[in-house]
Amino acid sequence: MSWLTEFVRPKIRTLLGRKEVPDNLWHQCPSCQQMIFHTELAAAKKVCPHCGFHMRATAQDRLAWTFDEGKYTRIELPKAVPDPLKFRDQKRYTDRLKEARDKTRQDDAILVAHGTLGGVNAVVAAMSFDFMGGSMGAAVGEGLVAAARLAVLQAAPLIVYTASGGARMQEGAISLMQMPRSVIASQMVKEAGLPYIVVLTDPTTGGVSASFAMLGDIQIAEPGALIGFAGARVIEQTVREKLPEGFQRAEYLHAHGIIDMVVKRGDLTPMLARLVGFCTARQMAA
Numbered sequence: 001m002s003w004l005t006e007f008v009r010p011k012i013r014t015l016l017g018r019k020e021v022p023d024n025l026w027h028q029c030p031s032c033q034q035m036i037f038h039t040e041l042a043a044a045k046k047v048c049p050h051c052g053f054h055m056r057a058t059a060q061d062r063l064a065w066t067f068d069e070g071k072y073t074r075i076e077l078p079k080a081v082p083d084p085l086k087f088r089d090q091k092r093y094t095d096r097l098k099e100a101r102d103k104t105r106q107d108d109a110i111l112v113a114h115g116t117l118g119g120v121n122a123v124v125a126a127m128s129f130d131f132m133g134g135s136m137g138a139a140v141g142e143g144l145v146a147a148a149r150l151a152v153l154q155a156a157p158l159i160v161y162t163a164s165g166g167a168r169m170q171e172g173a174i175s176l177m178q179m180p181r182s183v184i185a186s187q188m189v190k191e192a193g194l195p196y197i198v199v200l201t202d203p204t205t206g207g208v209s210a211s212f213a214m215l216g217d218i219q220i221a222e223p224g225a226l227i228g229f230a231g232a233r234v235i236e237q238t239v240r241e242k243l244p245e246g247f248q249r250a251e252y253l254h255a256h257g258i259i260d261m262v263v264k265r266g267d268l269t270p271m272l273a274r275l276v277g278f279c280t281a282r283q284m285a286a
């Protein structure tokens with residue numbers, strides 16, 4: 001077999017001069033199972049054109065979709081202490097970090113950038129669930145503090161896209177310390193009289209939902225996003241009750257007054273631009 005695959009196949013390929021065809025041209029919708037061509041999916045901002053299912057997006061996607069003409073300037077984030085606990089489970093934490101960095105081409109689970117949104121200066125911090133489940137360690141905390149400082153410096157609104165499974169267990173108590181730290185970061189923006197807008201995306205759970213993710217002046221969520229602290233099964237086992245339909249989903253939280261609005265991805269950027277426009281217009285008047 002190895003002779004066939006390693007020797008004969010490459011030979012045939014060079015003879016035919018055929019290029020490798022990437023096998024990721026088609027994506028299957030996890031909700032309706034329909035196949036979607038990759039360019040069509042990209043044009044629809046990773047929303048299924050058949051059933052409207054919102055697939056997970058990366059931090060890079062968020063930045064490109066949010067700023068005017070997809071143009072923005074990313075800021076370098078302060079480096080956090082790598083692997084403070086020398087943590088190891090099945091794998092070393094340093095190995096996990098390296099894998100995640102190779103996979104996502106990001107340093108950690110957060111990116112921060114500034115640019116204009118609807119013509120108004122704005123700072124955006126976006127999380128990637130791809131990067132170790134979007135878990136919040138010291139690097140994410142650093143990112144949020146840097147984003148808040150930048151927003152204050154530029155007198156610009158701060159928009160945060162959350163996508164996280166919670167705290168990063170490989171950093172133990174240090175990851176938990178990022179909860180109060182991120183809360184202080186959001187407080188800095190508010191104390192400067194600037195809007196702090198949170199867009200909750202699928203999924204936002206654990207320590208992230210228990211800190212900066214729920215403190216927005218305006219709380220927006222994408223349709224169908226899972227938002228909660230503990231998992232539904234854990235809650236069910238603890239309270240020994242069947243949980244209602246749609247529990248911990250964006251629409252349920254909206255119906256119960258936890259969030260302000262559920263906005264489809266296609267409408268999100270215009271909505272953010274309007275909100276940012278309102279807030280800055282009011283500021284100018286004041």
Ligand SMILES: [Zn+2]
Pocket residue numbers: 029030031032033034048049050051052053
């Ligand atoms: Zn679908």
